[in-house]
Amino acid sequence: MKLLYKGKTKDVYQLEDGNYILKFKDDMTGTDGKFDPGANTVGLTIDGAGKSSLKLTKMFFEILEEKNIPTHFIDANIEEATMTVKPAAMFGNGLEVICRYKAVGSFLRRYGMYAKEGQDLDAFVEVTLKDDQRGDPPISEDALHMLNIVTREEYAKLKDLTVKISNIVKEELAKKNLELYDIKLEFGKVNGEIVLIDEISGGNMRVYKDGKYIEPLLLEKLLLQ
Structure with missing residues (x-):
């Protein structure tokens, strides 16, 4: 295998057949030892976190495959x-698409003049650039189009897929009395088709039960027990 890229939570290798291998690490995003799915730095390392993320990712990707x-x-x-x-080909140097059902995290930090913590949001979709140097800035549809990162047609597809996928994840969590507050997804293009890439795990979503935040490793146990 040829190492292509060392990421914060995963390393990427290329196989001889052209496919890629993602190696999940035990590193998690956050600051000062506290997990934060929206952070762009590694904040902590938890033994078993990589396998835990992969188990949930496998489960969710297989569910999505069943739903075409x-x-x-x-x-x-x-x-x-x-x-x-x-x-998969990236959009620019990479985008993250967030779907929000509750006002928490960076949404609350930005819009706290108007939003209340935990306020209901109607599957609000926003896009951020993967740019550690600039703190992963949010970007609008118009800017994505004008900077030749995403066409308007692609943006509509990205938004539609984000809501569909997020709602599927939300429904799966609800079966275990878990509530999805927000989720961060990534997309790329395979043979010209927009597809979900990266992972779906506790490391890229905020989940609560009875108003209490559920840590990523506990989320895996609750979903797969």
Whole structure:
């Protein structure tokens, strides 16, 4: 395998057949030792976090496959904490698409003059650029179009897929009396088709039960027990 990229929570390798291997690490995003799915720095390392993230990612990608939602997923090896995926072209240097059901995190920090903590949001979709140097700035549809990162047609598709996928995840969580507050997704293009890439795990969503935040490793246990 050829190492292509060392990320904060995953390393990316290329196989001889052209597919990629994602190696999940035990590092998690956050600051000062506290987990934060919206952070762009590694804040803590928890033993078993990589395998936990992969177990949930495998579960959710398989559910999406059953519902004909396109993804880059091929298969996963839980013991080795690796996932085999199709190579996908990025939008620019990478985008993150967030779907919000509750006003928390950066949404509340930005719009706290008007929003109350935990206020209901109607699957609010926003896009941020993957740009650590500039703090992953939010970007509008117009700016994405004018900077030749995403066409208007692609933006509509991204938004539609984000809401569909997020609602599926939300419904799966609700089966265990868990509530999704927000989720961060990534997309790329495989053979010209927009597909979900990266992961779906406790590391890229905020989940609560009875008003109490559920840590990523506990989320895996609650969903897969």
